[in-house]
Amino acid sequence: MFSRRQHEQRSDRQSELDLYRDALQGSGEAMSALYRRHGPLVYRFTLRMSQNPSVAEEVTQEVFLALLRQPERFNPQRAELSTWLCGIARNQLSRHLERNQRFVPLESEDEVFDMESPDDDPADCLTRKEAIEAVRQGLEELSIPLREVIVLCELEELTYEQTSLILAIPVGTVRSRLHRAKVRLARLLRPVVVNTDKERLR
Amino acid sequence: MKPANHLEEILAELRSEHRALDAPPSLEAHLVEQTKRLAAQSRPAPRARTWVLGFSFAFAVLLACGLAVWQLNRKPEPVQSHAMEPSALKPGPALTGSAPSFTSPKSSHHKTTRAIAARNNPARESLTPFVALPASEGLPLPAQASLVRTRIQTSSLRQYGLDVPAINTPQTVLAEVLVGEDGLPRAVRLVP
Numbered sequence: 482m483f484s485r486r487q488h489e490q491r492s493d494r495q496s497e498l499d500l501y502r503d504a505l506q507g508s509g510e511a512m513s514a515l516y517r518r519h520g521p522l523v524y525r526f527t528l529r530m531s532q533n534p535s536v537a538e539e540v541t542q543e544v545f546l547a548l549l550r551q552p553e554r555f556n557p558q559r560a561e562l563s564t565w566l567c568g569i570a571r572n573q574l575s576r577h578l579e580r581n582q583r584f585v586p587l588e589s590e591d592e593v594f595d596m597e598s599p600d601d602d603p604a605d606c607l608t609r610k611e612a613i614e615a616v617r618q619g620l621e622e623l624s625i626p627l628r629e630v631i632v633l634c635e636l637e638e639l640t641y642e643q644t645s646l647i648l649a650i651p652v653g654t655v656r657s658r659l660h661r662a663k664v665r666l667a668r669l670l671r672p673v674v675v676n677t678d679k680e681r682l683r
Numbered sequence: 684m685k686p687a688n689h690l691e692e693i694l695a696e697l698r699s700e701h702r703a704l705d706a707p708p709s710l711e712a713h714l715v716e717q718t719k720r721l722a723a724q725s726r727p728a729p730r731a732r733t734w735v736l737g738f739s740f741a742f743a744v745l746l747a748c749g750l751a752v753w754q755l756n757r758k759p760e761p762v763q764s765h766a767m768e769p770s771a772l773k774p775g776p777a778l779t780g781s782a783p784s785f786t787s788p789k790s791s792h793h794k795t796t797r798a799i800a801a802r803n804n805p806a807r808e809s810l811t812p813f814v815a816l817p818a819s820e821g822l823p824l825p826a827q828a829s830l831v832r833t834r835i836q837t838s839s840l841r842q843y844g845l846d847v848p849a850i851n852t853p854q855t856v857l858a859e860v861l862v863g864e865d866g867l868p869r870a871v872r873l874v875p
Contacts, residue, residue, distance in 0.1 A: 507722025509715035516714055520706035528704065538707055545714050549721050609696075616693045635694050636701040667690050 497562055505552055516545060519563050522637060523570045529632045530574055532621055540577060544570045560646055567647040571629070578625075612670065619669035627662035634659050813861060813870035814844050825863030832859050832874065843871055 497518070503511035523544050528537035547569050548555065555565050620631060633644045634655065645652045834855040840847050847856070857874040 504718055505722070507719050509719050512718040513711055513715050516706070516711050520710065521704070524706035524710075525701060525704045529701070538710060541706060542710055542713065545710075546717060549718060609693075612689065612693050613696050616690065617697060620697070631694075632701075636698050638698070663690060666694075670690070 498557055501548075501555075501562065505549065512545070512549075515548075515562070519566050520545070522563055523566050526567055526632055526637065527570050527574055529620075529636065530571075530625065530628060531577070536574075536577060540570055540573045543573050547573075561643070564643050564646045567633070568649070571647060615670050616666055619666045622669070623662055623665060627658055627665060630655055630658040631662045631666070811845070811873045811875070813872045815870045816843055816868050819867065819869040822863065822865075822867060822869065825865065825869065827864045828869065829862045829864075830859050831862055832857065834858070835860075835871070840871070840873070845871065845873060847873075 497515070500511045500514050500518075504515055520541060524537055524541045527540040528534060531537055531540070544566050548566070555562070560568070620628060623631065629648055630644060633639045633647060634641065639647070641652045641655045644655045648655065650658075835858045837847050837852055837854055837856055840856065840858065858871050859874055860868050861870040862868050
């Protein structure tokens with residue numbers, strides 16, 4: 482079973498490399514297949530990070546064009562194509578945000594949060610819709626380093642190793658950032674909880 | 684329910700919502716177009732490729748010819764004086780009868796020497812033949828001789844039997860004098 486999965490992964494990767502070579506030779510079909518395979522991931526990541534569909538489109542296009550214009554930068558021995566594309570997307574996005582002065586500085590690493598409080602029970606206080614909206618809002622308000630890990634690890638379900646390759650940080654840092662991001666999101670729910678409690682008491 | 688667990692549930696909900704997002708199809712068409720355009724730019728057109736090949740071949744041939752010519756002309760040629768085998772110089776018609784004979788048994792070697800001399804300076808072949816100097820009569824045949832290029836009085840040349848036109852001739856002319864190893868001149872010829 483395991484070897485079969487490995488074989489499938491290997492053949493997937495091989496077919497992906499074949500597609501990539503064909504795209505470099507000018508095959509539109511190969512590029513189309515690569516885009517259908519990895520475009521959504523790149524687009525979703527850039528959209529979540531930029532919160533702007535037009536910027537996400539622009540960056541996604543630039544990422545795939547970089548694949549064609551600078552093929553020497555991609556080394557299949559070092560990274561998977563999806564990981565490499567996301568890394569390029571991140572760099573392009575960072576440049577874009579710097580240009581538009583929307584860069585949010587990294588929060589201090591020694592910031593400490595209490596993870597949970599036994600008194601709080603948001604499930605009792607919030608409707609599911611409100612909770613989702615609160616987390617969605619909280620996600621948008623997170624700092625870029627924390628949002629990156631939440632998007633990649635939680636929403637895209639990439640492994641810590643893949644995320645660490647994309648963000649060019651150690652796996653341990655990915656773990657700690659993810660923890661902090663989750664704490665922050667959980668904390669962002671509290672005001673809503675408190676308000677709902679007050680409303681209930683009235 | 685604990686907030687952490689609740690958050691996980693909410694994140695799962697957001698995940699499914701997030702995964703539903705798809706990349707815009709308009710980008711796909713644009714990328715396909717760009718792929719074809721970039722590939723076409725990177726490889727030369729067939730006709731241009733033929734021209735490039737033709738030019739490369741012609742350039743290689745020219746380079747080879749140039750190198751061959753350069754290799755042949757690489758030996759420096761002395762201008763004023765150089766030692767050479769007297770037998771390498773064939774006496775001209777003016778020397779018939781009175782001129783000392785410079786023929787040597789090593790005729791094949793002489794031909795080679797002459798060929799090299801002619802190749803090194805093609806103008807030498809158009810030089811007038813040597814004329815034996817009257818003063819050289821009776822002198823022994825030199826084993827080795829030197830060729831000295833110098834300016835000589837026109838009047839002196841006539842005495843040596845050289846045909847120098849009287850009209851429009853400068854007072855001195857450039858000539859090559861064959862000097863034996865004993866320092867005595869043997870023959871002379873004009874340099875055009």
